[in-house]
Structures are given as C-alpha cells and as structure tokens.
Amino acid sequence: MKIKEILFGILAVAAIGSAPTVYADINVGVTLSATGPAASLGIPEKNTFTLMPTSIGGQKINYIVLDDASDTTTAVKNTKKLIAEDKVDVIIGSTISPNSLAMIDVAAEAETPMIAMAAAARIIEPMDAKRAWVFKTPQNDAQMATAIVEHMTNNNVKTVAYIGFADAYGEGWWNEFSKIAEVRKIHVTANERFNRADTSVTGQILKILSSKPDAVLVGGAGTPAALPQKTLREKGYKGTIYQTHGVANADFLRVCGKDCEGTILPAGPVLVAAQLPDSNPIKKVALDYVTKYEAAYGPGSVSTFGAHAWDAGKLLSNAIPEALKTAKPGTPEFRKALRDALESTKNLIGAHGVFNLGPQDHLGFDQRARVMVKIQGGTWKLVK
C-alpha cells in the first residue's frame, strides 16, 4: 500500500470517529458481556435493550450498547468511553460481577449513576461515597442461598456436597452457601471446583460420591452446570440435586435432558411467570416482558438474565420523569437528580420482584423476588 493510501485511510477513520454527537436526548450507556465466557447471559440482555422504551417522560432515549467480551479491562474502557465521548447520563452494566465491581470507581468519579446487572452483593455493599452512585437489579446471591438452605432444612437434608465454577461465580456461591449452611446446622461434606469448558468432572464427582451426601449443590451458570449433574446421575447418584438461578434458561434443559428431572433451584419469578397466582403483582409485569421478548426472538427464547436488563429499564422509566423536573439531560445536575430519583424508588414492580430502594439499600428486593422451582417433565414448575 502506498503512503498516500494509508494516510487517506487514517483520515477517513478519524472523520467517522469524530462525528459530532447531539446532546439534546438522554443517553443511556450500556456495557454488557455479549461475547466471551458470560455470553449466554449477555446476549439475552443485549436483545432486551432493543425492546426498551425509546422515549421516557417525553424525552428521546439513545441506548449506546457496547460489548465488553466478559473482560474486566474492556468493561472499564467501555465505561470511560461512554462517559467521555458519549456523555451518557446513566450507565447500565455489566453482566458479571468482576466487571461491575471494576466499573464502580469510574462511574463514581464521573458522578454518573450506574445500574449493574450482576449478582454479587459487594457491588452495592457496604454503602459508601462511591457506591452511592451504584444500583443493581439481580437478587443477591445470599438471598438465593438462603432460599436453598431453607428448602434443604424443610426436606430433612443433613449433609450436602458443593461443586461450583472455579471463578467468581462459584467462589461467591461457596462463601454465601457455606456460611448459611453452617448456621442452619447442615454439614458440608465436600467442596469441589470445575471449569466452564471442562470436558470431564469424573474426578470431582467420585470424590463427592465417596463423601455420601444427602444432596449436592451445583454452583454454575448456563449449560456448563449440566455436566456435574449428568455425571452424578451417570455414576448412580440418587439424592436431590440443587442448582442455582444461573441455570435458568431453556438451553440448560435442552442439554441436561432427563438427567435434570427433579432438580430444585431458586429463581426470579419471571422464570415461572405464567404459573404465579393472579394475586401476585409481579405476574403481569413479568408476563409482559416474556410476551414482548418471545414475540421478537421466538417462543421459548426468554431467560431470566434478560429480565435483569428489563428491570434496569423499569427503574429508569420510573426515575427519569422525576429527574427531568429539576434538571436538563446532559448536565451534572441531571445525573445527580437521576441518582436521587433512583434511590427513592418505591413499590416499583419489575419482572424479578418489587423494588423498594433506600439510601442504604440500592437493590430493594424482598422475599417476593425469589421462588423455588423444580424441573419436572422437562420444564420449570413452581414449588408452592
């Protein structure tokens, strides 16, 4: 290539890159993990943003969606870019906890509210000056772990073995679960790890089997969580198997097949929206999301992960009209007002639960945000 051509190329790219942005609308910056290890969570979230309202409180909303490839550094880079170049009024993201934790500093420094779609309680706790800017929509792991332990004590489970991902997800669940189990006098007989892409977990399963537990908890997300369960059944394990809410999508059922019959897991109510009693206020909102998503992406395509993004949208739709009363979009005052409005959200019904936020609680879920679900006949059944 000649020098002239290269120079022309650089100029062309620069010209496209520096096209001026119009600041009149509300800019919502999104960074999520649509590729990489967390892609199965990030893709339904990304899809959900195409269903979000395009105008709130009479203002046009621009969603700027970036992919962070499940990588912490990229998530931080995306956040900086969204703040510096796109002048966003709020940031939604990221899909996974390590990314979201790393983004807190950047968002707080720029005084931009951030709504995470990741589960770790540490994203919003303990409350401090930085976390004052941070909110999140998924249930805390602790809340889900409590539900599992409760179910175990009610069903006379005395000993339990744990096998989880060798990453933040598996480690987080182990911490929460072992803490609560100890309090409730449930003996944990084995603590094993496996990798998402492992082709065999025979070694771990043999060790679990030799410790003879009443039940096994698998701390994994998506289809990889099926491998320990299938191996357990293959080696003749007869006890109850518990999974976490990370597996709540149709692909898990497809891969796990008949080996998953009888599996018990906690999940957001959106997973079994149609089976909720009519008196439950969440039913209508959750069904609305399921209908919209499946109309766009095909029957059976909905998962609980996308609903976390949907709930982030719900929070915004509720807070933006409030913030617009005091300031104009694109200003620091608007971002401050938006943060205050988010924090004072009361009785907002989302697809995963009812939000009642406060200065100390930036999630705001109560017991209504989780249900116990059993896999029966190849589908999710609400445990009453």
Place this chain on the structure above:
Amino acid sequence: MDFQIALLLAQDGITNGAIYALLALALVLVFTVTRVIFIPQGEFVAYGALTLVSLQSGKVPGTLWLLLGLGMVITLVDLSRAVRARKLRRMPSVILFNCVMPLLLAGLLSVVSPATFSLPVQVFITLILVVPLGPMIYRLAFQPIAEASVLVLLIVSVAVHVTLTGLGLFFFGAEGSRTPVFTETSFAIGEASLPGQALLVIVSSLILIVALYFLFERTIYGKALRATAMNRTGARLMGISSSMAGMLSFALAGLIGTFSGILISPITTLYYDSGFLIGLKGFVGAIIGGLASYPVAAIGALLVGLLESYSSFWASAFKEVIVFTLIIPVLLWRSLTTRHVEEEP
C-alpha cells in the same frame, strides 16, 4: 481413594488423553511441515461437534457459510493470479474444490432436512463440511507468508484462532450442546463399568494413530510430508511442492480435530470456545514430544489426561494449574538435554 475410584479415574484420564494425543499428533504434524504452531487446532473439535449437533437438530450449520465464503475468496484470489500469470491449467480443480463442492452441499442441505439422515451420513457430512476449512485456512492465512519466521506464523495463528472463536459464537450461540450417545452398551471390568462410548473413543483414536503411521511410512504423500518436515529446501529441490505439503498437513489436522470433536460430543458438553483448552492440553503433550516426536507427544498427551483426571479428584480447584505447570519441568529438561539448533533462515 480405593481401587475402584483409581480405576474409574484412570479410565476417564485415558479417554480424555486419547483425544489430547490425537490433537498433539496433529500439532506436531503441522509444526514440522509448516513451522506453524496451530493454535486453532482445538476449534476444529468444537466446530466438528457443534456442526454435528446442528445437523441432528435439522438446522443448516453455520460452518456451511464459512466454507462457502472461504471457497469464494480462494477462487477469486487464485483466479486473479492465474489470469495474470496466464496459467489457467489448474483452475478447474480449484473451482471444483472451493466453489462447486460447497455449493452442492448447500444445495443438498437446503433441499433435504439433515435430521432425516442416519448417523453415519450425518458424521460424513460434518467431515466434508469442516475438514476442508483446514486447507482453506492454510491457503488464505499461511501460504502467502510460508517463509516468514516462526514468531510471525504464531501471531497469524493466534489471529486465526480469535477469528474462528468469534465466528463460532456467531454460528452456534453461547450455550453448549451435546449429541446423543453412539452406543449405549457398557462393559464390566471387575467392579467398575466401562461405557461403550469411552471405549469407542479410545479404539477410534488408536485406529487413527495406526492409520497415520501407515500414511507416513507407506504412501508417497506421507513420505513427501516427512521429507518436507526434515528439510524444506531439500524436499523442494526433489520436486515436492511445499504448498501442497502445507495443504495436506492442514487437511490432516482438520480431519483429526473434527473427528475428535465428533467422538467426544456424546460424553461431554461442548461450547463454541471449548476447543482452545482442549487444544492447549494437546499442545502440552506435543511440547513433551519437543514438537518433533510423534510417539513421545502421544504418550505425553496421555500423561496430561491422567494427570488431569487424578488432580481433579485430589485438588479440583488447582486442576488446570497442575496440568499446565507440567510444562515447566518438561521445558527445563528439554532445554538441558537438547542441543540448540538455530532456525533455518
């Protein structure tokens, strides 16, 4: 740990080790012939398995579009070259291989739902869909820079790997899949039972290894590959085309990878990006063989499988650490015992 557990772990380790051994052989083959450290080797495992899954669920696999796309590009590149050099004699075979065959496949898959075929036919279609990607990748990515240094080739190899992983996510989605087992039978050995599928993996790997041995020892193409591996310039002086040798080694690598993927897809869940880690473990085996010796590489890969299986029992959280740390003493031992040879210019 009692005897039965030890036996089960050994069986698991050997099953996985057999796959790693196949991949290690492919890596050694590609490296000796073309000096490419073929990082995308594992991608063929994932592509093979997931293509088979797509076929079984009656969908047109995304690899078909990749095959068509690569075929078209290669045809255009070769055609423009041939026209400029006025050497059109070889064009019909290029067009037949790169354009006509993929188009025929596309036609077949669009008319008949692949789910209706029997398993052997589905496996065959998977092979002719995925294996040609090997030589095509060589033609496009490596042949133009065949004389570059090992480092440049490695960097291109990484680029190809990243591209293929990205395409894999696009074609097959983020969630994993597995195929129904080929055989339900299992054999009792003492107290432990050996699933027929695991036996199938081990036996097929052995057959493939023996077939490779005969290819290298008895056929003219195998001998040409060996000659190129020993001395590229010398082989060329004897009339062996180095690009032909490259194509052939990549075709074999593609075949081995795809075949491995088809073999293990019933016993484990495979994802669009599973291939990398599987390939990497094969690579550790290949390193034990110094990227030169086939038997040592195969034994090394088997060792990796066994080590992985036993360490997942004793210290599952550190399993990968243990497996990949193995490479350090091996490298130390190799660098102390082998004489360093400068890379030929």
